[in-house]
Amino acid sequence: MAGNNALTAADEYQDLLLESPGFPEFLLGLATISASRLRTDGSTLECSITVERDGAPSTVACSSEEGHRLDETQYALDAGPCLTALRGQRTVLVNDFPGDERWGQYLEVIARDDVHSVLAVPIATAAASKAALNCYAHTMHAFDPGTVARIEDHAGSMSRILRLALRLHAPEVFPDGLRAALQSRALVDAAVSLVMLQTRGGRDDALDLLHVAATSSNRRIQEIAREIVDGGQLSAPPLGRQG
Incomplete structure (x- = not known):
């Protein structure tokens, strides 16, 4: 060397x-x-x-x-x-x-x-x-x-x-479905980070809150995530009290 x-x-x-x-x-x-x-x-x-x-x-x-x-x-x-x-x-x-x-x-x-x-x-x-x-x-x-x-x-x-x-190394070719899935995952990850900031909780709890919000409103978790990333607040029953 x-x-x-x-x-x-x-x-x-x-x-x-x-x-x-x-x-x-x-x-x-x-x-x-x-x-x-x-x-x-x-x-x-x-x-x-x-x-x-x-x-x-x-x-x-x-x-x-x-x-x-x-x-x-x-x-x-x-x-x-x-x-x-x-x-x-x-x-x-x-x-x-x-x-x-x-x-x-x-x-x-x-x-x-x-x-x-x-x-x-x-x-x-x-x-x-x-x-x-x-x-x-x-x-x-x-x-x-x-x-x-x-x-x-x-x-x-x-x-x-x-x-x-x-x-x-040629760029990987992603089918449209996989490309959309990768973008969706990044969106949810960003929303989880923002929920962690809002609630002062951990990552698992933040992801659980997103799932609860999606289930209680009968919407896709990606829709909830987009609203949070665009500046909205998470609206979901506290963990352990839903249902």
Whole structure:
């Protein structure tokens, strides 16, 4: 392995591409490498990488389950710093979420996860695709100008290998029914996160409340979820009292 840091990173990326059985696994490796390389002073940093191409469902890979949940919530709400960075191809920095008024309910959701700073940086890819690196921190003002520049450089170092991976791995073809199912699942996940915020309860209880609301009103759970994501409040009998 070469001693130069840039060459070491390139070798690591190439090994990852050669060893990954598919594109999602490759992205997961990139996200994990990013979290490891960018973490400083023992601080907790979650990283995710999102790729959109040719109208296919987005591929999201995260270094932690928490990061995955936060990214999925962005996509269900169709709003958030990562989406803004990816679609606008510009760096987006949020150093204090309680003081930021962008992206509406997404800020309420991630406040529950004690996330206070986010940095989203685009990764240059081919014309038919877009990608971004998203970094979550649990402290305010976690990304000073030097840290932002370092993360932008890191995102730039991944551009070449990501473009190669996109050429080697064709996008998956999803039947319309499966595509709709994936979107529906993301919507319900976002609603569950919002119910958790409203009730200060756990995930299982929030999902149970959605099921109770759907059953008591004789409606689909996706309809209830859409209302919650659009700003409504959950209306359902307390658990243990329904029926």
